[in-house]
Amino acid sequence: MTRMQPPTAGSDRADGEQGGSPPCQAERIAPDYFDPLAVDAGQARDVARWRRARREELLASRAGLSIAARQAIAAAIARGLDALLAAHLPDPRGRVVAGYWPIRSEPDLRPWLARLHDRGALLALPEVERPANPLVFRPWHPGAAMRRGHWNIPVPANTETVEPDVVLAPLVGWDGAGYRLGYGGGYFDRTLAARQPLAVGVGLQAARLATIYPQPHDIRLAAIVTECGLQYRDRA
């Protein structure tokens, strides 16, 4: 069995950030993911260590953006989401769309969620109800009462649950094969393993990696949207 070696720090940035090419040309890099059946314990440890290092870098570079830059990114992502949902959810009335309450410099898509709400969509936010379990989704609307959940993430005070038709998954990193790097809890993978919503990753173009070295537990997203538009769409 070939032992996969995650590359050394920084060498796998696919967007040419250090090389100077425009981030939106990242499409030219072929994803180089490996056979998930070939995984072994040592390899899984290497991948986990590599992911921790990438998360730190990606989160630090995102935190370094100005508020204005982040707002422009969020507005562009919102336009990309509108284009995607025009095809997938032309009439959002009564459909459940799960967003997220932004933490750690994630794009703030609450204004976009508020517009969807005005068009009749039902909104939800995720909550870690029990560590190491799938997320649950609570009904939410702009201005709803909140409380502090796991990791101090604000969650709706309302403790009902709903099943979303569409789930936004904030990306710490992502790759061109549709895989997401999150905060390392495995929560979205557990959630998507148990449900079949349209899972849409949203994040920064600069957070693209050549591959996240997908492991057997990693679940491909249905679509990925950045400020440069739709970057990945599955065949469904």
Ligand SMILES: Nc1nc2c(c(=O)[nH]1)N(C=O)[C@@H](CNc1ccc(C(=O)N[C@@H](CCC(=O)O)C(=O)O)cc1)CN2
């Ligand atoms: N805004 C927002 N809300 C969200 C998510 C998100 O990505 N963004 N989530 C998306 O899933 C869920 C919360 N995800 C979490 C992911 C990891 C940990 C956590 O405890 N991380 C550990 C590291 C784990 C490890 O490396 O083994 C830590 O940082 O100490 C907590 C919450 C639900 N709400």
Ligand SMILES: Nc1ncnc2c1ncn2[C@@H]1O[C@H](COP(=O)(O)OP(=O)(O)OP(=O)(O)O)[C@@H](O)[C@H]1O
């Ligand atoms: N379906 C699952 N069942 C059991 N454990 C899982 C599952 N999915 C992920 N995990 C565990 O979660 C750990 C972290 O996974 P990973 O690095 O993919 O997190 P992440 O996608 O970055 O996190 P998050 O979704 O919380 O932001 C993995 O090492 C794995 O053991």
